[in-house]
Amino acid sequence: MSGIRIDAIEKRFGAARALEQLTLDVEDGEFLALLGPSGCGKTTLLRIIAGLETQTSGRIFIGGRDVSALPPRERGLAMVFQNYAVFPHMTVYENVAFGLRMKGATAAEVNKQVERAAGLLHIEPYLERYPAKLSGGQRQRVAVARALAVQPAVLLMDEPLSNLDALLRLEMRSELKSVLNSSGTTTVYVTHDQTEAMGLADRIAVMHQGVIEQIDRPQALYERPATRFVGGFVGSPPMNFIDMPVKAGLARLGDFTNPVSTGRDTITAGIRAEDIAVVERGGLPFDVMVCEPLGATLLLTGRVAGQLARVAVRPDAVVAPGDRLNLEPSPGRIVWIDPANGKAIGQAA
């Protein structure tokens, strides 16, 4: 039992507020991704869970136990630091073994766990080297191995794969996922890479300026973003946001109409690039500006009534910049957003 409960955590640095009344439950064995742009408070939250930073108010529970006032070493967790914090005066082996030695593990146990962790992260060739002689990505893998070696019940990772090349990152990602899944480790994984979060996590918490905007399963987050920010941050390309005038309960732009329930005279339609069909006539008028063949799709960037929009069409479509297309978004997949507060309409968020 090692779920994490974050109860109304608030953190201020002087006058600046890094976290605002943040409440979050991570279930036992769950893999939660904390996703958000730079400076939104991800590292701060992780450090508060670890006990390296003291919250201004609020409480942290791990496995049902209130750990708010406990020092880090009594919270029973492991952490991968954003800047690695690999000890420069110890060999890679000793770095990975550090946590085990602190626990007083036997030499055989240390050896076994170090080999296992080093194997997972592909760092066996460097075990006798000092970190100064490693590349950034190798050092980062040492930091991850050091955390995995202790087989923690709770694992906190702060952008642990940020410095790896795309191929290695993909490989490490799936290995991490399977290892942590089979060991049932409760994981909080900080990243600002939304594909990483989508691929790894059971649930994603999207953070923005010290608050959690939405927390949900990756697919739900993708399809039904609760705010404009989430729609724009999750998914690549980001969701299209097209403002439409509303008259008598009907949003209308070009020949496209859709009934909406809002008291305002404009509404924002959030539409994914792949949820749009190109039709013969009617719909939204779209002036193509740029065509990007992405392999699986052809990505068109252009304007709908002067507003920037992206559309994914079949890769063999014959389109050129300057063309005008007619677009028909599939109505069931449009997220209607109140332009005044950026929140999706008809959703509890």
Added chain:
Amino acid sequence: MTNNRLLPYLLIAPATVFLVLLFVVPLVQTIALAFMDNGVASLTNFRKMAGDLNFGLSIGNTFLLVLAVIPLQICMALVMAMMIQKMDKGRDLVLWIWIIPLGISDLAAGLVWLAILQDRGYVNTVLNMLGLVDGPVNWLSYEAPVSLFVGVVLAEVWRATAIVLVILVAGLQLIPKEYGEAAEIFGAGPWTRFRKITLPLLKPSIQSALILRTVLAFEVFAVVYALSGRNFPVLVGEAYAWQHVNQNNGVAAVYAILVMAISLAATVIYIRALRTPPEMQP
């Protein structure tokens, strides 16, 4: 092109000339003085030095002083630096107060402690008031070598720990706090963190402090002279006495060379023993 190549040499020329005139020339002269007697090369000065009653004493005393003072200073400065490191508010003020002795010359420091420890000094006054002694006790006399030694150690520690502290505080600030934090996450308590993380990473600073302090400690003179005159002979004190009392600058030069040789040896030992291989540096 030629200008560019000459420029670095031109720029270091003044410093080099300065060093040669004020350091290398006197050094050569001192060596010459030591190995000459009435204009011919000889070891007379060395024999004179070795035959002197105070020679063995001054070597013993100097080493004893170094062995007592340096470890004490390093330990105290380490503790003080760690305490300062943990402070939030008032840190600068405390550091400032602790390094005040840095601004006091060693002779002045010796006189301060003389005022404290002499017959009619503060210590005796207080002990008298408490009724622990009757009449003034002579702590600094030839007959009380232990209290004399302790007095000298106290004065040296008071005077020169601050420089060690400054070096160690600067060194501690260079260690990123993440290393300690990572160690703490993985279960290391305060003492383990200090031994396994802080101390190894602080090694280069400790080495600098040790070299600086040891070289200066072998040159100890003014504090000892103020407190005890020649009751507690030390190497540089003997050099001074041969030069000014015995008017024999040959033997004084030999003492000077001896002190230099010991300092160099100590430096080499520290550099070897506390070497941090480049790959282990952060």
